[in-house]
Structure formats: C-alpha cells, structure tokens
Amino acid sequence: MPETNRELLVQTRQLSVERGGRTLVDSADLALHAGEILTLIGPNGAGKTTLVRAILGLGNITRGELYLKPGLRIGYMPQTLHIDASLPLTVARFLTLGGGDKHRAQRALERTGAAGLLHQPMQALSGGETQRVLLARALLRNPQLLVLDEPVQGVDVSGQAALYALINELRHELGCAVLLISHDLHLVMANTDTVVCLNGHICCHGHPEQVTNDPAYLELFGHRAQAQIALYTHHHDHAHDQCGEIDPEHSHHA
Amino acid sequence: MPDFLLLALGAGLGVALVAGPLGCFAVWRRMAYFGDTMAHSALLGVTLGLLLDINLNAAVAFGCLLLALALVALQRSRQLATDTLLGILSHSTLALGLVAISLVSPGRVNLLGYLFGDILATTAADVITIWLVGALVLGVLAWLWRPLLAITVHEDLARVEGVRVSAVRTALMLLMALVIAIAMKVVGVLLITALLIIPAAAARRLSHTPEQMAITASAIGALAVTGGLAASFYWDWPAGPAIVLGATGAFVLSLLKPSRF
Numbered sequence: 137m138p139e140t141n142r143e144l145l146v147q148t149r150q151l152s153v154e155r156g157g158r159t160l161v162d163s164a165d166l167a168l169h170a171g172e173i174l175t176l177i178g179p180n181g182a183g184k185t186t187l188v189r190a191i192l193g194l195g196n197i198t199r200g201e202l203y204l205k206p207g208l209r210i211g212y213m214p215q216t217l218h219i220d221a222s223l224p225l226t227v228a229r230f231l232t233l234g235g236g237d238k239h240r241a242q243r244a245l246e247r248t249g250a251a252g253l254l255h256q257p258m259q260a261l262s263g264g265e266t267q268r269v270l271l272a273r274a275l276l277r278n279p280q281l282l283v284l285d286e287p288v289q290g291v292d293v294s295g296q297a298a299l300y301a302l303i304n305e306l307r308h309e310l311g312c313a314v315l316l317i318s319h320d321l322h323l324v325m326a327n328t329d330t331v332v333c334l335n336g337h338i339c340c341h342g343h344p345e346q347v348t349n350d351p352a353y354l355e356l357f358g359h360r361a362q363a364q365i366a367l368y369t370h371h372h373d374h375a376h377d378q379c380g381e382i383d384p385e386h387s388h389h390a
Numbered sequence: 391m392p393d394f395l396l397l398a399l400g401a402g403l404g405v406a407l408v409a410g411p412l413g414c415f416a417v418w419r420r421m422a423y424f425g426d427t428m429a430h431s432a433l434l435g436v437t438l439g440l441l442l443d444i445n446l447n448a449a450v451a452f453g454c455l456l457l458a459l460a461l462v463a464l465q466r467s468r469q470l471a472t473d474t475l476l477g478i479l480s481h482s483t484l485a486l487g488l489v490a491i492s493l494v495s496p497g498r499v500n501l502l503g504y505l506f507g508d509i510l511a512t513t514a515a516d517v518i519t520i521w522l523v524g525a526l527v528l529g530v531l532a533w534l535w536r537p538l539l540a541i542t543v544h545e546d547l548a549r550v551e552g553v554r555v556s557a558v559r560t561a562l563m564l565l566m567a568l569v570i571a572i573a574m575k576v577v578g579v580l581l582i583t584a585l586l587i588i589p590a591a592a593a594r595r596l597s598h599t600p601e602q603m604a605i606t607a608s609a610i611g612a613l614a615v616t617g618g619l620a621a622s623f624y625w626d627w628p629a630g631p632a633i634v635l636g637a638t639g640a641f642v643l644s645l646l647k648p649s650r651f
Contacts (some may be wrong), residue, residue, distance in 0.1 A: 221592070233543060
C-alpha cells in the first residue's frame with residue numbers, strides 16, 4: 137500500500153465503547169490516511185455505527201485513544217434523514233444549511249447526479265435522491281474526509297453500484313479519504329483500499345483480497361460471503377472493462 | 391376604543407408576534423406536548439413568585455426552565471418513553487401548582503385568570519414587559535436561526551458540521567420558558583400551547599420556506615388576537631378562549647387550500 141507516506145487523518149488506539157454494561161466496540165485499532173478508502177463491514181449489531189459515531193465525536197469513548205488531524209474537515213452522510221412534513225424546506229435550503237450559497241449547492245448536486253432537484257421539497261425525494269442530496273451536502277464542506285454510513289440504504293440494486301462508483305470517482309477528484317460503513321460486501325470491495333471486519337472487536341483487516349480469505353472473515357460471513365466474492369470478482373472485471381482508468385490505484389496493487 | 395382594550399391588544403399582539411416563529415419550532419420539532427408541560431409548570435412558578443415576593447414573570451420563566459432541565463435529566467435514564475415522562479410531569483406540576491397556590495394564598499389569587507388568561511386586566515407595565523421580553527426573544531431567535539434550523543433538520547449532521555447542539559437546544563428551551571411567562575397573561579397556562587401550535591400549523595400550507603412560515607404564523611396569531619378581543623368586547627366571550635378559537639378558525643380556513651409541500 138502506498139499510504140505509508142501519506143498524511144494520517146484518523147487513528148484509534150484500543151478504542152472501546154461500552155453502554156449499559158455491554159461492550160459495543162472492543163479495543164479497535166484503525167488508521168486512515170489521506171486519499172484512502174476504508175470500509176467497515178460486519179453483521180448487524182457489530183458496532184460499526186458506534187465506532188464511526190465515536191470517531192465523529194457523536195458518542196462517548198469509554199477507553200482508548202482517538203487521534204484526528206487538527207482542523208480536519210469532515211463531510212458526514214448520516215444513515216437516515218427524517219424531516220418533519222411540517223417544515224417547508226427545499227433541497228437548496230437544506231444544502232445551504234451546512235454553509236455556502238445556492239450556486240455551490242447546485243454544483244454539488246450536479247456532481248452527485250441530482251442536478252434537477254434544487255427546488256424540490258426535501259420530503260418529496262425518493263430514497264436514492266435523498267442519498268445523493270446528503271452526499272452533496274457532505275461535499276459542500278470541502279471534506280478531507282468523507283464519512284458515509286450505509287450510503288446505499290433505500291437505493292435499488294443498480295443504483296447502489298452507481299452510487300459506489302460515484303463515491304470512488306469523487307474520492308479521486310477531491311483527493312479526500314473515505315470512511316464507509318457497509319454490510320453488502322461485493323459492491324463495496326471493488327472500490328475500497330482497506331477492509332476492516334468488525335464484530336465488536338476487529339476480526340481482521342487488510343486489502344479486500346486478503347480479508348476475504350481470512351478465516352475470521354469466512355467464519356463471520358460463511359458461504360454467503362463466498363458466493364458474494366464470486367459476484368464481486370465479476371463486478372470488478374466489469375467495472376474495469378467500462379472505464380479502465382477509473383481506479384488506477386486499485387489496479388496498481390491488484 | 392377603551393383603554394383596557396388598547397392595552398389588551400398591545401399585550402396580545404406582542405405575544406402573537408413571538409409565538410409565531412417559536413411555535414413553528416415547536417411544530418417542526420414535535421414539541422407540542424413539551425410546551426404544554428412547561429406551561430403547566432408555570433403555575434408553580436406563580437406560587438414561588440408569590441411566596442418569595444419576586445416578579446411573577448421571572449418566577450414563571452424560572453419555574454418552566456427548571457422543569458425543562460428536570461425533563462432533560464429524566465430522559466437520560468431512558469427507562470420510560472418521553473411522552474410518558476411528559477404526561478407525568480405535565481399533570482403533576484399542574485396539580486402541585488393548584489394545591490400550592492391554594493395553600494399559599496387562599497382567596498387572594500385569581501386562579502381562573504392564571505388558568506385561562508386575564509388579558510382584559512392588562513396594565514401598561516405588562517405591555518412594556520411583554521414587548522421587551524418579546525424583542526429579546528425575537529432577537530435571539532434571529533441570531534440563532536440557522537443553527538436552530540440545522541439541529542431541527544438533523545442533530546448529528548449539525549454537530550459534525552460544528553453546531554454546538556446542546557447549547558442551541560438549551561437556548562430554545564429558555565426562549566420557550568420566556569414566551570410562556572409573557573403569554574400566561576394573555577391566554578393562561580392551559581391554552582398557551584394553542585397559541586404556539588395553531589397559528590404555526592395554520593401557516594404551513596401558506597408557506598414555502600421556514601421564514602415565510604414563521605412570519606405567516608405571527609400574522610395569523612395577530613389576527614386571532616384581534617378577532618378574539620373583538621368577540622370578547624362585542625359578544626362578551628371570555629377573551630383567552632376567544633383568541634384560541636380565532637386561531638382555530640384560521641387553521642380550519644387554511645385546510646381549504648390544497649395540500650402541497
């Protein structure tokens with residue numbers, strides 16, 4: 137991996153989160169460097185969201201250390217968005233709530249493939265549209281780090297692949313790092329540098345190829361995972377056929 | 391127009407102007423029941439004020455704020471749902487207020503006035519207090535408008551983007567306590583939430599932006615006050631309930647407009 141000479145953005149050391157006597161995250165060590173995509177995978181209740189919330193300062197850390205690069209600009213895309221129907225809020229207004237003006241908002245929407253939505257009310261958006269608007273709001277922060285919690289929720293299968301491809305494109309364009317939570321394996325793996333497999337503690341981590349052969353990973357995800365690796369490989373080839381230079385880094389170490 | 395009616399109008403319009411935008415936040419953030427609970431605790435504030443012989447408005451605002459903080463502390467325990475906690479606090483504080491006030495000064499206090507408002511007995515000093523406090527509340531609301539909207543839309547997102555969420559939320563509670571203190575004179579503790587919620591709800595269908603909705607709510611509140619006082623003057627309706635019915639009328643009329651976002 138070339139990331140060793142890149143700037144360190146986030147590092148956790150033995151980070152643990154306990155709530156109500158239960159350990160949700162157990163001694164997690166992870167490091168994220170500039171320009172890198174790190175994907176957290178794991179079953180439901182594995183503590184993925186808890187760990188990410190701790191990194192974002194949204195939840196308490198029981199033990200351990202968290203380092204964030206001083207002044208790190210984070211663009212955050214939350215898992216869900218519920219805006220009460222009584223609040224008249226257009227997409228433009230939603231986007232400018234995080235800072236910036238309408239023109240920047242429109243450019244961000246164009247970048248996430250949602251250009252026509254600027255004057256729509258937030259409550260009228262479909263699941264996929266909401267995700268693209270949330271991604272646009274994260275982009276408006278000029279992020280050095282994009283944090284995405286299950287970004288493809290409520291998006292149909294073909295849309296999911298497109299959204300992940302978009303995230304990968306954006307990462308190269310902006311040179312930002314990406315911290316991604318996902319539970320669907322094959323789509324994510326084509327576009328990621330490091331996979332961290334979490335189940336309370338970190339079971340295994342490394343390149344996608346490395347992790348998918350790890351016994352701890354196979355134990356956690358079993359045959360379903362193996363079936364998806366086949367899918368993943370297929371998808372991976374397919375993506376390269378269409379746009380060969382989209383992921384130069386990936387081919388570099390593939 | 392007789393003086394007492396002018397003073398009543400001055401007080402009512404002052405409260406309606408602040409209740410508009412603040413009521414919008416109560417609706418957007420689903421705080422209707424919360425506002426009710428705070429308002430019910432106002433009676434305890436009155437008792438406290440009488441006991442300690444301090445300014446009643448200040449005592450009421452203080453009492454409401456205390457209740458809000460107690461609620462925040464109780465919510466941390468997560469054993470009971472928020473609406474259960476609100477139900478307990480709302481009715482217990484009202485009952486406690488009624489008992490306390492009858493023990494502290496039996497016969498001396500116009501209980502009905504506190505419960506349903508006593509706007510026709512407004513003094514010039516009341517009007518000045520209402521406008522001063524109202525101006526303060528509007529000023530703070532304008533100053534915190536964007537962070538308030540940001541935490542209403544998504545608290546975590548706002549926090550990651552640098553908004554100091556708990557400070558802004560506490561400020562909103564403080565503003566609510568202040569408005570309840572000045573609105574008590576106009577509609578009484580039992581009807582205050584109506585003055586917050588109904589004009590804002592009526593403004594929803596007439597608005598396309600949050601700011602439009604806030605201003606429209608103020609205007610509808612002002613109309614309700616004017617109409618209610620007129621009904622009180624000409625037909626001898628009780629003024630507080632008449633004002634609330636005025637707002638309800640506006641809400642029903644707003645339903646005639648076709649729904650849209």
